[in-house]
Amino acid sequence: MKFAILVSEGPYTHQATDTAYQFAKAVLAKGHEIFRVFFYHDGVYNATRLTTPPQDDRNIVKRWTELAKANNLDMVVCVAAAQRRGIVDDGEMQRNGKDATNLAEPFRISGLGQLIEAGIQADRLVVFGD
Amino acid sequence: MLHIINKSPYDRPALDSVLKTGEGTILLIEDGVYAAAKGGAVEPKLKAAMGNFKIYALTPDIEARGIADRVMDGVLQVDYAGFVDLVAENKTNQSWL
Numbered sequence: 001m002k003f004a005i006l007v008s009e010g011p012y013t014h015q016a017t018d019t020a021y022q023f024a025k026a027v028l029a030k031g032h033e034i035f036r037v038f039f040y041h042d043g044v045y046n047a048t049r050l051t052t053p054p055q056d057d058r059n060i061v062k063r064w065t066e067l068a069k070a071n072n073l074d075m076v077v078c079v080a081a082a083q084r085r086g087i088v089d090d091g092e093m094q095r096n097g098k099d100a101t102n103l104a105e106p107f108r109i110s111g112l113g114q115l116i117e118a119g120i121q122a123d124r125l126v127v128f129g130d
Numbered sequence: 131m132l133h134i135i136n137k138s139p140y141d142r143p144a145l146d147s148v149l150k151t152g153e154g155t156i157l158l159i160e161d162g163v164y165a166a167a168k169g170g171a172v173e174p175k176l177k178a179a180m181g182n183f184k185i186y187a188l189t190p191d192i193e194a195r196g197i198a199d200r201v202m203d204g205v206l207q208v209d210y211a212g213f214v215d216l217v218a219e220n221k222t223n224q225s226w227l
Contacts, residue, residue, distance in 0.1 A: 124217050128225065
């Protein structure tokens with residue numbers, strides 16, 4: 001079965017991203033497919049590569065990137081939410097005249113249409129937020 | 131319909147809203163699992179709803195909150211794999227945020 005996951009909450013604030021990550025892992029372990037993970041609102045903070053949690057704490061961003069790379073997941077960050085919160089890739093840096101980027105690989109910045117498409121293409125869409 | 135509740139019934143009215151929908155399946159996760167604690171103020175309400183709703187709770191969240199020894203009878207426990215199964219089994223799901 002095809003799953004899509006929507007994360008609308010940032011890391012280290014509520015449990016939502018932790019639950020989403022554990023859920024995603026379980027989806028894959030069951031042999032299902034993840035069509036896309038979409039990060040919206042404060043969820044875009046899951047995609048900054050500059051995060052530096054204490055060594056004895058979980059690294060939520062790194063955990064996402066490792067899961068995504070190992071399973072070739074499509075990790076999409078909402079562009080409007082990212083612009084508001086300072087999540088920047090090369091394209092956004094140039095477009096908006098910024099002097100740095102911070103988007104972790106393999107996240108990509110795209111539009112809300114990607115969420116709608118995920119809702120249409122996937123058999124199930126599950127929302128994790130506050 | 132699978133209703134996913136992630137907030138305590140002593141914090142948000144999600145559980146009441148879900149019960150008003152009449153019937154379905156409820157999965158309690160995160161602070162939502164407090165609804166499943168024996169002796170809580172919502173126990174009678176949840177007990178009464180058990181005829182119309184199947185009620186599940188996520189074991190890791192129950193254990194994280196130290197209430198594993200007082201989960202109400204009739205509440206079914208699942209792990210994350212069971213969570214995935216519930217989503218797959220139910221054609222629609224709603225996270226009550």
